[in-house]
Amino acid sequence: MTPPIYDRVALIGLGLIASSMAHAMKQFGLAGEIVGYAKTEETRRTAVEIGICDRVFATAGEAVQGADLVVLAVPVGAMAEIAADIGPHLSQGACVTDVGSVKQAVIEAVAPHIPEGVAFVPAHPLAGTEHSGPRSGFATLFQNRWCLLTPTEKSTPDATTRLRRLWEAMGSNVDEMDAPHHDLVLAVVSHTPHLIAYTMVGVADHLRRVSNSEVIKYSASGFRDFTRIAASDPTMWRDVFLTNKEATLDILGRFTEELFTLQRAIRMGDGDELHAYFTRTRAIRRSIIEAGQDTAAPDFGRAVPAKKPSE
Amino acid sequence: MTPPIYDRVALIGLGLIASSMAHAMKQFGLAGEIVGYAKTEETRRTAVEIGICDRVFATAGEAVQGADLVVLAVPVGAMAEIAADIGPHLSQGACVTDVGSVKQAVIEAVAPHIPEGVAFVPAHPLAGTEHSGPRSGFATLFQNRWCLLTPTEKSTPDATTRLRRLWEAMGSNVDEMDAPHHDLVLAVVSHTPHLIAYTMVGVADHLRRVSNSEVIKYSASGFRDFTRIAASDPTMWRDVFLTNKEATLDILGRFTEELFTLQRAIRMGDGDELHAYFTRTRAIRRSIIEAGQDTAAPDFGRAVPAKKPSE
Numbered sequence: 001m002t003p004p005i006y007d008r009v010a011l012i013g014l015g016l017i018a019s020s021m022a023h024a025m026k027q028f029g030l031a032g033e034i035v036g037y038a039k040t041e042e043t044r045r046t047a048v049e050i051g052i053c054d055r056v057f058a059t060a061g062e063a064v065q066g067a068d069l070v071v072l073a074v075p076v077g078a079m080a081e082i083a084a085d086i087g088p089h090l091s092q093g094a095c096v097t098d099v100g101s102v103k104q105a106v107i108e109a110v111a112p113h114i115p116e117g118v119a120f121v122p123a124h125p126l127a128g129t130e131h132s133g134p135r136s137g138f139a140t141l142f143q144n145r146w147c148l149l150t151p152t153e154k155s156t157p158d159a160t161t162r163l164r165r166l167w168e169a170m171g172s173n174v175d176e177m178d179a180p181h182h183d184l185v186l187a188v189v190s191h192t193p194h195l196i197a198y199t200m201v202g203v204a205d206h207l208r209r210v211s212n213s214e215v216i217k218y219s220a221s222g223f224r225d226f227t228r229i230a231a232s233d234p235t236m237w238r239d240v241f242l243t244n245k246e247a248t249l250d251i252l253g254r255f256t257e258e259l260f261t262l263q264r265a266i267r268m269g270d271g272d273e274l275h276a277y278f279t280r281t282r283a284i285r286r287s288i289i290e291a292g293q294d295t296a297a298p299d300f301g302r303a304v305p306a307k308k309p310s311e
Numbered sequence: 312m313t314p315p316i317y318d319r320v321a322l323i324g325l326g327l328i329a330s331s332m333a334h335a336m337k338q339f340g341l342a343g344e345i346v347g348y349a350k351t352e353e354t355r356r357t358a359v360e361i362g363i364c365d366r367v368f369a370t371a372g373e374a375v376q377g378a379d380l381v382v383l384a385v386p387v388g389a390m391a392e393i394a395a396d397i398g399p400h401l402s403q404g405a406c407v408t409d410v411g412s413v414k415q416a417v418i419e420a421v422a423p424h425i426p427e428g429v430a431f432v433p434a435h436p437l438a439g440t441e442h443s444g445p446r447s448g449f450a451t452l453f454q455n456r457w458c459l460l461t462p463t464e465k466s467t468p469d470a471t472t473r474l475r476r477l478w479e480a481m482g483s484n485v486d487e488m489d490a491p492h493h494d495l496v497l498a499v500v501s502h503t504p505h506l507i508a509y510t511m512v513g514v515a516d517h518l519r520r521v522s523n524s525e526v527i528k529y530s531a532s533g534f535r536d537f538t539r540i541a542a543s544d545p546t547m548w549r550d551v552f553l554t555n556k557e558a559t560l561d562i563l564g565r566f567t568e569e570l571f572t573l574q575r576a577i578r579m580g581d582g583d584e585l586h587a588y589f590t591r592t593r594a595i596r597r598s599i600i601e602a603g604q605d606t607a608a609p610d611f612g613r614a615v616p617a618k619k620p621s622e
Contacts, residue, residue, distance in 0.1 A: 077582070126532040130596065146529055175528075188521050190532035193511055195577075197533075199570045200504055201592040203562065210499050212595070216602045217486075218457055221437040221501035222508075224599060225536040231596030234589035241577045241585055251514065252574055256567070259510045263563055266506075266552045271388070274552055278545035281512040284523070285441065285542030288535060291527045 005166050007032040010067035012060050012082055013074035014038040014047045015233075016128060017099045019137025021071065022052035024170040027139045037063035038134070046134045061089040069166070072098035072110065077239035080109035087113035095119040095159040101186060101236070103150045103179035105243035111154055119159030122150045124182065125172060126190075130231035143171035150179040187247035191240055192255060195248065197229035198237075316477050318343040321378035323371050323393055324385035325349040325358045326544075327439060328410045330448025332382065333363035335481040338450045348374035349445070357445045372400040380477070383409035383421065388550035391420035398424035406430040406470040412497060412547070414461045414490035416554035422465055430470030435459045435493065436483060437501075441542035454482035461490040498558035502551055503566060506559065508540035509548075 009031040011018040018036070025031040036053035037060045038044050044056040057063040064070045064086045074082055079100065090096065096114055100106040103122050114120045127145040129136065147167040151160050164174045177185070204215045204223065219227060241248055265273040320342040322329040329347070336342040347364035348371045349355050355367040368374040375381045375397045385393055390411060401407065407425055411417040414433050425431045438456040440447065458478040462471050475485045488496070515526045515534065530538060552559055576584040 126529055128532075145531060148529075185521050185525050185529060186532065188515050188518060189526055189529045189534040192514075193533040193537055195573060196507055196511060196570070198589055198592050199566060199573055200507060201595055202588060203503075203565050203569050204499050205591060205595055207499060207562075207565070210496050212598065213602075214496050215500055215595070216598050218437055218459075218496060218500045219599050220456060221439075221497065222504040222540055223500040225540060226504055227592070227596040227599055229533055229536060230589070230592040232589075232593075234586050234593060237589050238582050238585040242580055242582055245577055245580075248577060249574065251518075252570070254514050254518070255510060256570070258514050259507070259563070259567070262506060262510055263560065266556055266559060269553055269556075271549050271553055274549040275545050277513060278509055278541070278543075278548050280516060281509050281538075281541040282543075282545060284512055284516055284526070285538040287523065287527050288530050288538055291524075 002029070004032045005030050005162060005169065006067075006069040008067045009034050009069045009071065010064045011036040011053065012063060012070060012072050012086065013078075014043050014052065014134045015073060016132050016136045016141075017125060018071060018073035019047070019052045019134045020127075020139065020141035021073075021099075021137075021170065022047075023137050023139035024142060025166075026051075028169055030166060030169050031069075035063050035067065043134050050135065052134060052137065060085045064089050064091075064094075066091055068094050069163075070094060070096045072096065072100070072106075075235045075239045076100045076102050076106055076109075076243045077235075079106050080113075083110040083113035087115060090115060090118045092117040095121060095163060097121050097123050097163055099123060099125055101190070101240050102244040103148075103182045107150070107152055107179055111152060114154050118154075119156045120152060120154040121160050121163045122152065122155075122179065123163065123167065124148045124150070124186070125167070127172075128232070130228055132233040132236075140171065142167070145172055147172040147174050148182055149174060149176045150182050151176060152179070183244050184247045184250075187244055187251045191244055191248050192251040194229055194232065194237060195241065195252065196255070197226040200226045201230040313340070315343045316341050316473060316480065317378075317380040319378045320345050320380045320382065321375045322347040322364065323374060323381060323383050323397065324389075325354050325363070325445045326384060327443050327447045327452075328436060329382060329384035330358070330363045330445045331438075331450065331452035332384075332410075332448075332481065333358075334448050334450035335453060336477075337362075339480055341477060341480050342380075346374050346378065354445050361446065363445060363448065371396045375400050375402075375405075377402055379405050380474075381405060381407045383407065383411070383417075386544075386546045386550045387411045387413050387417055387420075387554045388546075390417050391424075394421040394424035398426060401426060401429045403428040406432060406474060408432050408434050408474055410434060410436055412501070412551045413555040414459075414493045418461070418463055418490055422463060425465050429465075430467045431463060431465040432471050432474045433461045433463065433466075433490065434474065434478065435461070435497075436478070438483075439543070441539055443544040443547075451482065453478070456483055458483040458485050459493055460485060460487045461493050462487060463490070494555050495558045495561075498555055498562045502555055502559050503562040505540055505543065505548060506552065506563065507566070508537040511537045512541040 035055045047053040125147040127141050167174050346366045358364040436458040438452050478485050
């Protein structure tokens with residue numbers, strides 16, 4: 001067995017991502033010791049009970065002492081306060097990273113609290129489920145998923161390379177980009193789709209002429225995929241939209257323009273425009289399948305794919 | 312083996328739904344003989360080659376002669392012309408049904424061409440994949456999926472009961488409702504979600520600052536579910552929006568109102584409103600899982616669920 005990549009990893013926040021990292025680090029022997037901090041005593045107790053942390057601490061400051069990797073895995077809106085708490089307790093030579101879905105806001109919140117002699121390498125694993133909490137994690141969450149690093153002035157090449165090794169060892173593909181570009185890309189592929197899904201589920205919820213039981217019964221015809229997206233952690237997503245405001249509003253504006261164009265085509269009965277639009281979007285799906293980001297198996301709206309197509 | 316429910320079934324149109332019905336009817340012995348019609352010779356040849364039709368005909372009129380069940384499985388916009396073609400050739404005592412995603416428009420298009428002594432029972436199986444064509448069908452497509460019947464003045468109780476038996480024998484749960492309510496429910500759970508998904512994929516496609524390869528690589532973070540929805544058959548969906556115009560525009564209007572409310576909350580930094588909204592939508596997801604319409608397994612954005620959570 002190769003030696004662990006870090007001697008002591010401190011997980012600050014013990015939700016889905018941190019607990020999945022703990023499972024993966026333990027399974028692959030990537031950390032000598034895993035210590036943790038969570039806001040509530042219940043979560044800290046659970047973390048020890050289910051074995052994701054070797055030790056837990058009642059303050060973040062205590063948890064980071066002596067750690068060579070500190071992972072900030074709290075909602076983006078809580079990063080500034082946590083960073084201020086841990087700043088004075090960080091060890092020389094340590095690396096601080098985070099797993100936030102937004103990068104510019106996290107950098108602004110955290111970087112000022114990182115002392116000389118400590119590296120800061122922001123990261124964002126593009127992985128998750130609609131579940132949350134310390135019991136929701138599992139070791140394979142990051143397998144074959146992207147992890148984006150957005151190095152800053154406080155990211156030394158050594159610290160970045162070592163963190164990249166950790167993510168690769170947990171099964172991720174790692175890319176690097178600058179933080180503003182990250183935030184725009186994520187606004188397109190994740191943040192705006194989530195807001196739209198939340199909105200559509202909200203519309204269905206308070207439409208009086210269609211009962212909720214009908215919505216639920218017949219959800220498999222398209223709506224169901226939206227409800228899965230719209231079931232994600234409310235606090236995390238509130239913070240995403242508040243902190244990636246500009247990019248999200250930009251993409252939302254384009255979305256609305258586009259939607260109005262299609263809405264007008266429906267109202268005017270312009271079948272050619274609709275057909276041409278739907279043909280273009282189909283090609284993107286094909287590219288995603290070719291890129292290995294999904295399979296072509298027909299699971300659209302199906303709980304359990306029963307059988308491959310009989311081609 | 313129980314006797315077949317129909318002696319001869321004529322499938323008019325040989326795409327995903329019709330070919331799946333053929334596979335299911337053959338597998339469960341529900342039809343004495345299956346004959347078919349498709350517009351192109353290539354599709355007709357394929358249908359015989361892969362065994363979904365015992366015989367095919369070059370015109371719909373020939374195909375329906377002597378059939379006791381005629382299934383109209385063409386895009387909604389083609390229903391009127393097909394109905395006019397087959398009207399004079401239908402056998403006394405036969406039942407005509409369809410599988411269109413919109414019901415009022417189909418009834419208006421088809422009913423006038425149904426002669427005295429022939430029943431017409433509109434149906435809509437809520438099942439599909441993003442694939443199309445005669446080779447895309449498979450016998451289990453309808454298993455555990457809803458099929459909605461919207462009986463009309465031309466639906467005799469006997470014809471409706473017999474058609475219900477067919478759908479149940481193919482694995483569906485069957486509900487009955489009136490056509491206007493069907494169209495509204497489907498606008499909520501299927502048509503509007505599809506339009507929104509098409510729109511979001513379209514936005515991603517022509518955003519210059521984010522490359523298509525980035526969109527494709529990082530699609531698993533939410534966007535991917537949209538691309539699957541937006542890959543469905545363009546002709547079918549064009550016709551859905553053109554023929555379920557009023558209900559779709561109604562739901563789209565509500566969606567836009569709602570989206571603007573959330574957009575404003577983002578712009579104003581109103582975190583409480585966002586959090587409360589996202590908490591409400593999460594409850595709907597829970598109801599869908601409790602209703603057995605999906606599983607809680609964390610497959611969000613994952614091509615192949617690797618492992619159950621380690622709870």
